[in-house]
Amino acid sequence: MSTDAPSTPTEPDTPSSRVRERARRRGESLRSSDRRSVLRPGDGPMVILDGVSKEYTSDARGLDDVTLSIESGEFVFLVGPSGSGKSTFIRLLIKEFEPTAGSITVGGRNLQRLRRSKVPYLRRSIGCVFQDYKLLAGRTVYENVAYALQVIGENPRSTRRKVPEILALVGLSDKSDRYPNELSGGEQQRVSIARAFVNHPRLLIADEPTGNLDPETSIGIMQLLYRINRTGTTVIMATHDREMVDKMQMRVIALENGKVVRDQRQASYARADS
Amino acid sequence: MRVRFFFAEALRSIRANAAVSVAATVTVLIAVFILGAFIPSFLYVQSTVDSQKNRLDIRAYISDSATVSQVNGLKTQLDALQANGQVASYTYVSADEGLEELRGRLQDPSILDELPSNPLPAKFTVIPSDPEQSDQIVASLQDSPAIDEELGIDYGEETADKLLTVARFIQWAGLGLISILLVASILLIGNTIRLSIFARRREVEVMKLVGATNWFIRWPFVIEGIVCGLIGAALAVGLLWAVKITVVDTWIQGADSALTRDEATAIAFPLLGLMLIASGAIVGALGSGITLRRFLKV
Known part of the structure; x- marks a missing residue:
């Protein structure tokens, strides 16, 4: 495998390089996420949107001229009421569809120029967590997580090693033989996070991951995502869980009618001055 | 793997x-x-x-008054048709042979014994290569003077067509x-x-x-x-x-x-x-x- 993790002897001492370094010292493999990844290694901005608009029909607008940048290693909340464009934002990042205008760059890759056949490789380098978990119903917890590794051609032996590891991380070691419908919502979301993170993507996107969960369970999921962020993974989380956002005090990007109405670091759900 | x-x-x-x-x-x-x-x-x-289909044969009946050279002329025509592939094979069946053949097909051959003489003409039995081309073979043989005018050439047109x-x-x-x-x-x-x-x-x-x-x-x-x-x-x-x-x-x-x-x-x-x-x-x-x-x- 030639796409090695970046060797950074002269890397500037940025927060993201520090977390990378920490991850490396803990012996975590940053490499596997780069396997046939289309993302370019490096510590530049993870996501850049430049004048991005998405119109579904002439009067149904998902995003309206959005320009922003998200650095590697950041934790970002995407907030706003239903229909404000959060889901459009996320679906554009995994190239589920194309923007009507503007350009999107993920991990140094311009998505417009990414060929259709490369989209699966883009998605492997981005972990995705959804409100409805999107687990494979006919497979056990273990098999759901293993599938993400089988997709990238991981050999069976390292799959057998990695899956229990990640299940231990999300606290589901004892449920690996259960099927999704035998689990609670919070447990299913943990499986979904384990699957998203098992090949250590550099970017993890979560679309309303706590939307179906009670507050207590939500905190657990939130902690998990925060821990993943601490390993150097950029996390973008769309939510309208006001309490959670206020507690975390992270960067908040607020959308309304497809426009960015606020982009603030260490912020709360609502405008500080309101 | x-x-x-x-x-x-x-x-x-x-x-x-x-x-x-x-x-x-x-x-x-x-x-x-x-x-x-x-x-x-x-x-x-x-x-x-x-x-x-392959059993469909053409029977060219020969006039009793035909001369040997006329019959030989018909034979030459058949040879030519065989040479260009339209005719698969042909055989000459004399009047006596025809009677024997008929005798073999009848359930009660004794009725033939009552005949005063052999009423059957001599004939050529022609097997065409392709039954669909029987018409053409018949057409080319029709004018031969050896052919009996009344009986002509019989190739079971109706049966064949059906x-x-x-x-x-x-x-x-x-x-x-x-x-x-x-x-x-x-x-x-x-x-x-x-x-x-x-x-x-x-x-x-x-x-x-x-x-x-x-x-x-x-x-x-x-x-x-x-x-x-x-x-x-x-x-x-x-x-x-x-x-x-x-x-x-x-x-x-x-x-x-x-x-x-x-x-x-x-x-x-x-x-x-x-x-x-x-x-x-x-x-x-x-x-x-x-x-x-x-x-x-x-």
Whole structure:
């Protein structure tokens, strides 16, 4: 495998390089996420949107001229009421569809120029967590997580090693033989996070991951995502869980009618001055 | 290693969707059984008609007053027709030989003894290479002075025409029916597979979101299609074999009819079976591979 993790002897001492370094010292493999990844290694901005608009029909607008940048290693909340464009934002990042205008760059890759056949490789380098978990119903917890590794051609032996590891991380070691419908919502979301993170993507996107969960369970999921962020993974989380956002005090990007109405670091759900 | 994974995935989904897999297999079974019963029947009927066609001969009756040189002239004409391939063979049948031949065909030959003299003329029996060209052969021989004016040339125009019409009809109707059956079975199988994939479209969507390539998703489906196609076709061939040895073979042995004495043949069963099983597998593979395409666009 030639796409090695970046060797950074002269890397500037940025927060993201520090977390990378920490991850490396803990012996975590940053490499596997780069396997046939289309993302370019490096510590530049993870996501850049430049004048991005998405119109579904002439009067149904998902995003309206959005320009922003998200650095590697950041934790970002995407907030706003239903229909404000959060889901459009996320679906554009995994190239589920194309923007009507503007350009999107993920991990140094311009998505417009990414060929259709490369989209699966883009998605492997981005972990995705959804409100409805999107687990494979006919497979056990273990098999759901293993599938993400089988997709990238991981050999069976390292799959057998990695899956229990990640299940231990999300606290589901004892449920690996259960099927999704035998689990609670919070447990299913943990499986979904384990699957998203098992090949250590550099970017993890979560679309309303706590939307179906009670507050207590939500905190657990939130902690998990925060821990993943601490390993150097950029996390973008769309939510309208006001309490959670206020507690975390992270960067908040607020959308309304497809426009960015606020982009603030260490912020709360609502405008500080309101 | 990949291959093993794909096979494992295919078997898992056959087991997980047992009802649909069984439905697809039974669909293949029925389609292949009908095709497998129809194809040899059609071929048998066609070859029967063909062998009847080959029995159509032309009888050119020779005038009693014809001279030897006139008869030889007719013979030269026939030689020429044989040389250019229109006539397969011809034989000269004298009046006496004709009477013997008739005697052999009659149930009660004694009535011939009452005849005062042999009423039969001498004739040439001509077997055309292609019965459809009998008209032309007759036309070219017609003007020979050796031909008896009253009897002329007899080639059973009506029988021949009827037989040839029937032969053509059977040929086209048979081909048409087989095509319709083929298309119908492909549609039927495709529909069953579409149903099975439709039931799993959410699963396909999730696979795409995790970054599976189209072929990574498609292979297990294709293998599943092949397995169902193979099993269905193999069961149908087994069923056909059972029908053949219990019903058809005993019937043919028991019937001492023109059918069994003819050189009419259908098709060797092992060859038919192999063809059917192979087409079952191909239809299964193509059916699922192509149907899946619609659901891969996520």
